[in-house]
Amino acid sequence: MKIIFNNYKISLLDKNDGVLFFNLIDSNRQRLEDFFAGTVSETETLNDTLDYCAEIQNRIKAKSYFPYMITDSHTNKFIGLVDVKNIDWNVPKAELGSFIDSRYEGKGIVTKATSLVIDYIVEENRFIKLLCRANKRNKGSIAVIIKNGFELEGTIRRDYKTTKGEIVDLNYYGRVFD
Template identity: 75%
Template sequence: MKFKNFTIRLLQPNEGKAFFNLIENNRSRLEDFFAGTVSKTKTLEDTLLYCVEIQKKIKDFSYLPYMITDINTGEFIGLVDVKNINKDLPKAELGSFIDHRYEGKGVVTDATKLVVNHIVEEYKFIKLLCRANARNKGSIAVILKNGFELEGTIRRDYKTTKGEVVDLNYYGRVFN
C-alpha cells in the first residue's frame, strides 16, 4: 500500500535491525503503551529473536505488524499493528505509533485508514477495536479520525512499564 511518500507492508523476516532502530529511537515514548514490544526489543539480538517470533505469528494469523516506511529514506517511521485477532467473530484490535520526527503530520492517521480498509476487505473483519489512555491525545485523534467511536472506559485496565495502573478508553468500529 502506498500514500504520499510512504509505503505500508507487513514486517519482513530480514528487517529486524530496521525494526530495532525504530523502537530504539522512540523507546521513551513507547515504554508505557507498547510495553510488550519495548520489553522484547531491548537489544538488537533480542529484537532479531522477537522478529522470528513475529514471523510465526504472521503465518498463524495471530499478529499482523504493518510497517510504515518513508520512501525517500527507506526508514521505518511507524507501525500499525493488528493484534488480539479473533477469527471466529471475526474481530481484532489495532495499535499504532509514529516516529517522533513525523508526529502531528497525519501520517499515522492515513496509514491506519489504509490498513483498516485493507484488513476489512481482505480478512472480512466485522469489528475493530482500539484502546487508548485518556492522556494520549494523539492516539485518540487518530482513532476518531478513522471512524471509531468511544464504547466506554475500562477502569484500572492496564499496567504501564513504570507500574502505574491506568484506565483505558475502548473505541470500536463495526463493518457489514
C-alpha cells in the first residue's frame, strides 16, 4: 500500500527502514517522550531500533499493528507516523496514534495523512470503530483528532504512564463507521 498526496507518501514501515525510523524518533525524542513512551523506549539506539523494526514486521504479519510512515518525497526521509494499534478483530476496531516531525508541524500534513489512512484502513479492514487517546495538554494531537471527525467519548482517569513515570488522564475520542 502506498498513498501519495502533495509532496508526501504514506506506506507501511518496511524491514529495511530502521535507520530512517531511528532518525525520525531520535530527532523528536524529547517531544515524543510523554505520549509515545513505548516507541521511545524501544528506539534508544540504532541497534535497538533495528531489533524493534524486525519485531514490528512480525506484528504487521500477525495483523496486530500497522505503522504507516509519512515520507517527504523530496528528501526521502520519514517525517511522521500514523499507527494503527490495539486492534480488536472481534468488533472490529482499532486505535490510531500519530505524530509529525517538529519541522513539519502546523502544515496540516499529519491531519491529511491521518484522514487518508483512516479511509484506507476502514475500506481494507472493515473497521466499524476507531478511537484515539490524548492527554488534554496535547493540543496538536487533539486538533488532528477533531479535524478527522472524532468525538470526545470521555476521560479515563489515571490511564497512562509517561516515560518520566507520571500517571496522567487520557481523553478518549471515537469515530464509528457503517
